[in-house]
Amino acid sequence: MSKTIYILFISFLQIGLFSIGGGYAIIPLIQEQVVNSYNWLTLQEYTDIITISQMTPGPLVVNTASFVGIRLAGIPGAIAATLGSILSGFIISIFLYKFFMKHKDIDSISNILKGLRSSSVGLIASAASTIILIAFFGTASIGVKGFSINITAIILFVISLFLLRKYKLNPILIMIFTGVIGLFFY
Template sequence: MLIEIFLTFLKIGLFTFGGGYSMIPLIQREAIEKRHWIDNDEFLDIIAIAESTPGPIAINSATYIGYRLRGFWGSLMATLGVVIPSFVVILLVSMFFLQFKSNVYIAYAFQGIRIGVAILIFNAALKIYKKVNKNWFTYVMILIGLVLVLFDIVPTLLVILIGGLVGILHTIILHRNGGEDNGGTV
């Protein structure tokens, strides 16, 4: 069973391109449809947990499913499985990356690629924006994130922490005033 968990997540890690969310359909097929390890409701719960905890969604869901199946060792095998393919592939890529970059045409291509990457990052911001409630609190928080980082006022890590603490404070105040917290669907 432990070996099966490892191999299944190895496969999932190997065939996921472009970030954690593209892993979701693959996990659904391998862990739910093929092996009936968990059911769909449980999987939706896992995604919700993965989204509310720090770290890559792939690691979060592998750890959780592994734990459900075989406790600590299950979670270890699942996580190792999902990490190893990218670790090995990137090691190989890293060994050749810098030589490869010194080629003049590759350097030209990367001049364009850097702009493409900026658009992808902007798109990542847009994706998160689509999922948050649109109210004055959200807009103020976006502005806080923008200004603090734009003018390099405090380290990014601290900006994230400030965001979380203000969020908790806002929830407590709303609750004390007896108001319904309508900002909670994230």
């Protein structure tokens, strides 16, 4: 059992180290480890775990590591796989933070940070626009023929935005409110 826990940790440490792009980009790498290399799961089991990981809150690689670890070695396996998946990203983030903070007064480093900030805003805006298009029009692309406008989603969005901005309500309460309303309208 302890050998399995060690192998889970090392395997997910490698996955975390090379998971640049995250999300869907990491799915083939995880599959290579858990299905092809170690035969821990069948392809069907792996597909089921990926599906569950996408439905639960949190990053895909962390959720998948937790589910694979618990499936193979219980709670200790889940802890080992999860720690392995986040440890390398954590260490790299700390290193980059210290580097940028030490050299932030250098113009080129300052410009790099400004560029990263700008691109982060762009990535967040892109993700938000995609979610809005899917929620309101049922498509992720502008200009697709045959889309339908979801009036209920637009009304819920406007009401939620109003409650958040005007009355500063807790976002969790808004999510519960809209979830309950969604039960009746969807």
